[in-house]
Amino acid sequence: MSESIKPDDIDAIIHERVRLAIVSALAVAPELSFNELKTMLSLTDGNLSAHSRALDEAGYIVIQKTFQGRRPYTTMRLSPKGRKAFARYVATLRQIIDQGDPSTDDSS
Amino acid sequence: MDRDQAWDRMQEIQRIMERATLWTLLPGTAAVLGGGLVLIGCAVSYAMFRSLDFADILHMSLNRQIAFCVMWFSIGVLGVLIEAILTARAAKRQGLSPTVRSARLAIFSMTPSVAVAMVLTVKFLMPAQPTVREIQYIVPVWMMLYGTGVYTAGLFSIRPPRVLGLTFIAMGVVALLAVPDYGVVSAALSFGLLHIVFGLYILRKQRQGRAS
Numbered sequence: 001m002s003e004s005i006k007p008d009d010i011d012a013i014i015h016e017r018v019r020l021a022i023v024s025a026l027a028v029a030p031e032l033s034f035n036e037l038k039t040m041l042s043l044t045d046g047n048l049s050a051h052s053r054a055l056d057e058a059g060y061i062v063i064q065k066t067f068q069g070r071r072p073y074t075t076m077r078l079s080p081k082g083r084k085a086f087a088r089y090v091a092t093l094r095q096i097i098d099q100g101d102p103s104t105d106d107s108s
Numbered sequence: 109m110d111r112d113q114a115w116d117r118m119q120e121i122q123r124i125m126e127r128a129t130l131w132t133l134l135p136g137t138a139a140v141l142g143g144g145l146v147l148i149g150c151a152v153s154y155a156m157f158r159s160l161d162f163a164d165i166l167h168m169s170l171n172r173q174i175a176f177c178v179m180w181f182s183i184g185v186l187g188v189l190i191e192a193i194l195t196a197r198a199a200k201r202q203g204l205s206p207t208v209r210s211a212r213l214a215i216f217s218m219t220p221s222v223a224v225a226m227v228l229t230v231k232f233l234m235p236a237q238p239t240v241r242e243i244q245y246i247v248p249v250w251m252m253l254y255g256t257g258v259y260t261a262g263l264f265s266i267r268p269p270r271v272l273g274l275t276f277i278a279m280g281v282v283a284l285l286a287v288p289d290y291g292v293v294s295a296a297l298s299f300g301l302l303h304i305v306f307g308l309y310i311l312r313k314q315r316q317g318r319a320s
Contacts, residue, residue, distance in 0.1 A: 010109060017120075020117070020120070020121065021120070021124050024120075024121045024124040024125050024128070025124050025125070025127070025128040026128075027125065027128075028125045028128045028129050029128045029129075029266065030313045030314055031313060032128070032266065033267060035267075036266050036267055040124075040127055040128060041124070090118075090121065093114045093117055093118050093121075094118075096109055096110075096111060096114035097111055097114050097115055097118065099111075
């Protein structure tokens with residue numbers, strides 16, 4: 001019999017909608033620039049900055065800041081820790097879908 | 109989190125991953141192979157008329173002209189086939205449909221400009237006696253219109269195709285205005301070498317992504 005999902009099983013860092021979007025995009029693309037992510041996810045500069053910083057602090061993504069000519073050029077990629085956390089999060093979602101949430105189960 | 113919320117999240121993840129897949133669906137190997145085919149085509153063309161100007165085809169016999177056109181047509185068809193097969197394989201490896209949204213957008217973006225290039229090519233070749241200029245315009249026109257298609261395809265996703273597209277357009281402008289009589293060199297540098305460099309860059313990036 002499979003174990004039920006506890007709130008602690010859901011990674012709070014990835015669970016936030018914007019951060020989940022960033023991690024999902026980086027899970028398939030080897031590397032994305034700040035502008036690519038901003039366009040792809042329809043985010044504002046400030047929003048993307050704040051959430052990518054949170055992911056960086058958690059060690060889930062690697063942010064690289066360079067220059068292209070005189071313009072700053074920021075790229076992001078998923079770290080091995082971030083990839084594992086994302087895989088775990090998706091597995092948890094699958095488990096919830098397969099099991100259903102006992103607290104919302106109508107059967108008596 | 110209940111089952112519906114989890115299901116919504118999964119669908120959201122899938123939507124975003126599809127949007128970002130252009131990176132992983134970009135067939136780096138196909139670009140390298142396609143570029144190699146073009147270089148072979150350019151070498152064969154040079155061997156056929158010992159000139160770097162495609163307009164020298166006008167001095168060849170009708171049979172050789174037909175052989176020349178068949179060769180380039182075959183290279184074009186083979187290039188598209190290689191790209192289609194390798195893209196479909198890449199999509200399958202990731203458990204995606206080959207008609208995933210980003211792939212469809214790329215095809216839709218490319219089609220109009222490639223169709224225009226085809227129409228212009230037919231127009232240039234149609235007269236019983238095409239002029240030297242008409243033949244010389246074919247390569248730059250393909251470079252600029254192919255570049256436009258690639259640039260547009262990249263608008264919906266990542267930067268490298270946009271850079272490739274703009275480079276093609278810039279090289280096409282130079283080829284048209286400055287060196288129309290060096291069509292073999294222009295084709296070798298753009299459709300040949302540039303494709304190979306782009307393909308190798310994509311392959312390197314994809315390997316880096318898999319390693320992380």
